[in-house]
Amino acid sequence: MIILDDSTSTLDRPTSRIYRGLVERIVAQSGAKVPDALVRIEEASRQGLYLVLVLDYALGSYFQGLASNKHSGPLLTGFVFQGLERMSSEAIGQLLSRQSDASIEAGVMNVGRSLEIESFSRDLEVIRSQIQQGTFYQLNHTFSLRGQWYGEPLGLFARLRRAQPTRFAAYIEDCDRTILSFSPELFLQHRGGVISAQPMKGTLSAAGNPLTGLRNDPKNRAENLMIVDLLRNDLGAVSQVGSVRVPSLFDVERIGAVYQMTSSIEAQLSPNATLEQVLRATFPCGSVTGAPKRKAMEWIEALEPESRGVYCGSLGWMDPPNESSTRGQRSGLGDFVLSVAIRTLTLRGNDFQMGVGAGITIDSQAQAEWQECLIKAEFVQSLQAAHGLFETILIENGKAPWVRLHVQRMARSARALGIEFSELLSRKKVQDTAKSFPQGTWRMRLSLDSSGALDAVVSPYERADSTALIFWAHDLLDPPGLQMNSSDPLLRHKSTRRLRYDDAWRVAEANGGFDAIFLNEKGRVTEGGRSSIWARFGQQWLTPPIEEGLLPGVARHLILANPANNAVEAALAPTDLERAEELRISNALNGWRPARLMGNPRLH
DSSP states (O other): OEEEEOTTOOSSSOOEEEEOSEEEEEEEOSGGGHHHHHHHHHHHHHTTOEEEEEEOTHHHHHHHTOOOSSOOSOSEEEEEESOOEEEOHHHHHHHHHHHOTTGGGOEEEEEEESSOHHHHHHHHHHHHHHHHTTSOSEEEEEEEEEEEEESOHHHHHHHHHHHSOOTEEEEEEETTEEEEEEEOOEEEEEETTEEEEEOEEEEEEOTTOOHHHHHTOHHHHHHHHHHHHHHHHHHHTTBOTTOOEEEEEEEEEEETTEEEEEEEEEEEBOTTOOHHHHHHHHOSOGGGTEESHHHHHHHHHHHOSSOOTTTTSEEEEEOOOOTTTTTTOSSOOOOEEEEEOOSEEEEETTEEEEEEEEEEOTTOOHHHHHHHHHHHTHHHHTOOOSSOEEEEEEEETTBOTTHHHHHHHHHHHHHHHTOOOOHHHHHHHHHHHHHTOOSSEEEEEEEEOTTSOEEEEEEEOOOOOSOEEEEEHHHHSSSTTOOBOTTOGGGGSOBSOOHHHHHHHHHHHHTTOSEEEEEBTTSOEEEESSSEEEEEETTEEEEOOGGGTOOOOHHHHHHHHOGGGOEEEOOOOHHHHHHOSEEEEEETTTEEEEEEEOOOGGGO
16 A cells, blocks of 8 residues: 655645555666666556656666665666545545554654764765865755664554654555655656746754744755756756746745745746656755755765665656646656655664755854754654553562662663653652562552653562463464564563553463463564563573563563573474473562463363
8 A cells, every 4th residue: 555645635635645456566676777667657657557656866876877886775666556546634644543553552762873963073074175175065964863663654654644744745565665754845746747846955943943034044045046056957958948937935834843945946848858858857856965966966975874765765656647737748748746755764674764964055064954954853753652661560578679670671661762761760769669568578560651750559469489370372362373573672671562461361360370472473482471481401491582572571680690590592482392391480570480381271
């Protein structure tokens, strides 16, 4: 499924689009394949088919005759469909809610950057030096955010769409990657023989600044005007002589946390212009390269250590030609709209990458440009965690014996999920609460919600030391054969997303047992719903490694850290548990206790 969503789309003017039922995928993996792919795209359009286009930034290197050794994916992809459904943006939101019941459970974590301000500042000095030498007069310098995501891709799209509503949002499932774009920038629009562009250049934080602060800023106006001149020349190469004009300059609108400056350029497309000719003349958009374009792209290749991928490329649609769209044309080019693929995440596995950048001129200051990049990425970096965290802590006679380990684990998880947390205050809360229960054994649930609020609830607890009966989770839960995904980053954190785990031990308990053990997608043992699993062979105890997709339990840590236990991590198959000389389970409440594996209760 592909969604192209316009936040301004209404019932009366439904400009959001959904494409289903792919009939062909046109791909150019190398420059040699590009001309044929573009011809086939135009052929499909003339045959009455509808296309979605994904143009990688590296396609521009091919058009500019530049070598690039960093790129690995397709230069362009055309998705061909029989038709599409036009909808309002509100209807898209309703569909997302229905399609992804878990949309509120998606989020990002472990967000980092490919470089920090020190490296960024050094790059800017190089760029400014080249501007002074006349190599170019503007260059767009970028780096990337990297991290992991959890939940469903469609759910993450739904959350980020609410945080950053834009005219050119896109959700594109494509083989091993999913593209989530929230671009506010139009690259090219062709409608009825008129081709137009709206380069976006000039950014200012909306926090504490008036809209006129950007509109009247000399630096941003100069930066915008440079790119307007570049795009006027680009469009002029495929337009009728004398038809290029600039209807508006320096328009400012608020998009998320920033004000953005946009200008508009339009022209009458040459009657014989083909899609390849249009893209050769204009791609990539000058707002994400700099000027002059070819020289700027040479230095982008030299300065940036990795491929931009689809970031700074383009995404959009092409419709079949009709009488209106081909007015004054002989080439039969249909209407199309292409965005500049900024504010765009690419998901692969459970990892994501999103580029951010800034246009550098002779007047640019590193700190200001760095802050501009961070503000553009704020809709991702500041996305509130979809889940909170908790720790189950043993209290004995007014003390919590492993409070340090519990609080440290919560701190690591809070950092990963971007939740505000104080180790010092949390440890004090646990210790002060424990003192209120000076006798007996108690169970404390220390909870940290996604906003950073901390709470502690204490209840009576009686430790169990008898042999625990355990089952296989896939024998107890629906659907049968359920497996955990070892690449799911949330499995390494004690988050409140525990439905499957809680179901497992509760069903086990209903069948006279204590817990149920999960397998991952590789068929290997992971952990129980509320305990770690151990198998003894000879004198050595084995427990699955964290990489199999499981929680680094506090009791597990203590057992592994004690040499007297002769315990190590090792991958375990189900048959290993069945043939082990002895089994044990562990958790922070009951310690390390004997266990016995039971058969499928559904078969009895």
